[in-house]
Amino acid sequence: MSQELYTNLAIFVLSLLVGFEVMSKIPSTLQTPMMSGANAIHGVVVVGAFVIAAEASSWYFYLLAFLAAFFAAVNVAGGYTVTDRMLGMFNRPKKQPNSADKGGDK
Template identity: 85%
Template sequence: MNEELYANLAIFVLSLLVGFEVMSKIPATLQTPMMSGANAIHGVVVVGAFVIAAEADNMYFYILAFLAAFFAAVNVAGGYTVTDRMLGMFDRPTGGSKKDDKSGGEK
């Protein structure tokens, strides 16, 4: 193992610890909007998967690039889906209220 690998591993572990601390401090009411935004930012991972695919020279790298692109695309789509559902909670209902219903409440 070389020195660059140790440095990259240290950065990865530190980013995990910092991410855990930041996430644990966020109130539960803000988790959904923050995570949906973070998932949308994962579009960068799709670009990284394309870079891996461009540099691939054997089957293992092609499989890795496919898995990275697939999981990143699922993550991005999930982020937009969560955001859409969350924003849908703030829409007004399209149906009429029971007060305005002249049919006596039966349908």
């Protein structure tokens, strides 16, 4: 294994540890807005998938680019869906018109 692989693996493990520590310190009331924003930022992975596809020279890299783009797109769409549902919880309920208001049965 090369030195570059060890370096990349060490960066990956350290980022996991730092991410876990940061997430564990955030109050639960802020988890959803923070994660939905992080999922929107995750669109960078879509760009990375395009870069992989542009540099692809074999079917393996094409498959990797497709999977990366698919999962990143699902993650971004899920982040926006969670945000929409979360913000929908803060809307006032719509008033239902009564049948008496419509001039129906009295």
